[in-house]
Amino acid sequence: MSFISLFRHQKRFLNYKVVYKGPFDYKRDHTKAYKYPFGINKSAIEEEMNQINELRQHELKQVSPFHLVWRHKDIYDMAWHERYVLSHLGLHQKEPNLRVVLPNTPHFNDLLWKVKHLIQLMPIAFPDGVPTDRDVGSVKLNTNTGVMNVNPNYKVSNERLDSAKSHDIFYGRYLREYLKWSSGLFGKSLPVSPVIDLDGTHIEKYKRKMQNAHKHRHHFYNN
Structure with missing residues (x-):
């Protein structure tokens, strides 16, 4: 094989793009299951969209004021603007699955929406009520279930703190x-x-x- 023929072969190989054309309407008129490319079932998509629309129409009565957020994807080979947003959220560490508590505000929700494909979110539940300044030291957060309990037994006495110093x-x-x-x-x-x-x-x-x-x-x- 000469150099020119090899060059033509490589050029054809690089320029050739594999285009998959699914079962369109003009190919399968006898069936109603597949009406879109790549064999997508239209009825299944409509059912899922109806379920999503029903969930969106529900009124949120008890909205959690805080989110429990963690990054489930590796930071390697990530775009710079995504790392910039993650640094503002405190999720820029190399280790994944590190839990971070963020307030449920429009500012942080906008940042979370930009990196929604990299993170997972869970609303924090407060069965004992939202903790105050008096509850400092007696709060325990379960990072697996997202439940924050307030129990005075968790608080360490000042005598034990002084003895530990x-x-x-x-x-x-x-x-x-x-x-x-x-x-x-x-x-x-x-x-x-x-x-x-x-x-x-x-x-x-x-x-x-x-x-x-x-x-x-x-x-x-x-x-």
Whole structure:
């Protein structure tokens, strides 16, 4: 095969477009099931459209003020304007199926409509009523069913929160030095040299020293 014939063959292959022509009316006049291209059943489409129109005519009595939204498609190979909208909605992370709560307002509904093919939406139900500022800490949202419950038993007491807090002295340089000396691999606790303070008094001395320095530094910066 010469170069010219090969070029003509490739040109014909690239220009050729496969066009599927379904059973039109002029091909199948004896049947009423298929009246559109690609074998679409007109009666089935009419039934589905009638159901959709009936749902649209229903009046919404109890409208949820919030939506539970998540993205079910990968962000890879996505248009820039879709990523821009998803960034405003908080759905631009790489991991899909991350739940986000959005208010049911015209602004957010307009943004959701632009990326409706990428997301799934569920209205949040409030069986115990919409939570207020007093219910902060006693609210639990079920991300699978979309039900938000308000129960005072969920709230953590202030005593437990205070007990869970660690002192600022256990951060930064002091934490590194404390772990260094308590590991037994540095200074007086090296395996090669004899251990002088078997009871760990050098650790307590260094702890008191760093606590005093920490208090002095905070007193100096705060005043």
